[in-house]
Amino acid sequence: MGEVWTLAEFRHGELSSVSYELLNRGKNLSQKLDTALASVILGYDIKKEDIDELIARGADKVYVVDDKNLENFLVESYANVLIALLDEYKPDIFIAAATTTGRTLMPYVAVRKKTGLTADCTVLDIEEGTGNLLQTRPAIGGNILATIKTPNTRPQMATVRPHSMKPAIPDKNRNGEVIYKKYDESLFKTKSKYLRFIKDESQQVTVQDAKVIVAGGKGVGKEENFAIIDELAELLGGAVGASRDVVDRGWKTYPHQIGLSGKTVSPALYIAAGISGAVQHIAGMQTSENIIAINKDPDAQIFHLANLGIVGDLNEVLPLLIERIKEY
Numbered sequence: 001m002g003e004v005w006t007l008a009e010f011r012h013g014e015l016s017s018v019s020y021e022l023l024n025r026g027k028n029l030s031q032k033l034d035t036a037l038a039s040v041i042l043g044y045d046i047k048k049e050d051i052d053e054l055i056a057r058g059a060d061k062v063y064v065v066d067d068k069n070l071e072n073f074l075v076e077s078y079a080n081v082l083i084a085l086l087d088e089y090k091p092d093i094f095i096a097a098a099t100t101t102g103r104t105l106m107p108y109v110a111v112r113k114k115t116g117l118t119a120d121c122t123v124l125d126i127e128e129g130t131g132n133l134l135q136t137r138p139a140i141g142g143n144i145l146a147t148i149k150t151p152n153t154r155p156q157m158a159t160v161r162p163h164s165m166k167p168a169i170p171d172k173n174r175n176g177e178v179i180y181k182k183y184d185e186s187l188f189k190t191k192s193k194y195l196r197f198i199k200d201e202s203q204q205v206t207v208q209d210a211k212v213i214v215a216g217g218k219g220v221g222k223e224e225n226f227a228i229i230d231e232l233a234e235l236l237g238g239a240v241g242a243s244r245d246v247v248d249r250g251w252k253t254y255p256h257q258i259g260l261s262g263k264t265v266s267p268a269l270y271i272a273a274g275i276s277g278a279v280q281h282i283a284g285m286q287t288s289e290n291i292i293a294i295n296k297d298p299d300a301q302i303f304h305l306a307n308l309g310i311v312g313d314l315n316e317v318l319p320l321l322i323e324r325i326k327e328y
């Protein structure tokens, strides 16, 4: 049985925490298959601490390709290196996060390896008896969950929704093997050329990285009323989230949307104001550590999930909350 591989994301000198979420996913798979769990890290000037962290978070092996040519992400060169690694080590499973990098790179690699790829999975498991990877994701407009297999080709490849699982907890006493690989310059000859990196400054909202999210639903009433949600989020140093109904009405833009067809988040605190708790909304925030719900309907679904529920009008509750926070 081949190994289970996860792609560690290393950009601009930093290892993304999504790499640890993947290790948590991968651990379950490698244990069921009784095989090694490995992380692959590509980039330039990769720090030893980052490699040690991958081992502490569950990697039995780390494949490292540290090359000046990999300083900036170019799908062709990254794919060339990954394919060389896959051809040499033949893992059984290879997963990456459904981030911009994962979504760009994995289809490119899958096509060239002539294997299947399931995008944006929310659940991964192993089929008893066959050892096939069961790749589950919402399908048909989010109305069903489809489980997909790749029985005849290897590696079995999938991208996984970021923040749909907690990062693996580090254990500094773990040991792992580190395999450094060097590749010929020919592998880095690409048709496309890296010119420069332009940061998207327009998108201030980073719900996926926020520790606190204050989310508003249709119960907020109208666009102007969102000022109170914005104010509370700012006071708590958090980000503003929204239900789909809010985004459809144009009260907030799509990057704020939480849920099945929006972002999946897992903050320390999620405050849901005027949100009913539809299954599609919950799909995007149910892994939040603490949930406070404010809703005037005592039977609202969101109360089944909330750690603290406040039955009341958000226009009364939120100003009181803001006032108390300001006192501190």
Ligand code: FAD
Residues within 6 Å of the ligand: 141, 142, 143, 216, 217, 218, 219, 220, 242, 243, 244, 245, 246, 257, 258, 259, 260, 261, 262, 263, 273, 274, 275, 276, 277, 278, 279, 280, 281, 284, 294, 295, 296, 297, 300, 312, 313, 314, 315
């Ligand atoms: P409502 O369900 O209308 O709830 C409004 C709530 O506000 C009610 O519970 C009401 O009691 C309360 N309320 C009203 N006034 C006040 C007040 N003054 N104070 C306090 N409470 C008040 N939804 C998402 O959110 N994210 C998604 O990504 C998403 N994807 C979807 C994908 C598909 C394929 C489908 C079919 C649906 C999707 N939806 C998604 C829509 C989802 O089904 C719900 O329609 C939506 O989440 C409802 O939004 P809401 O809670 O803001 O509105």
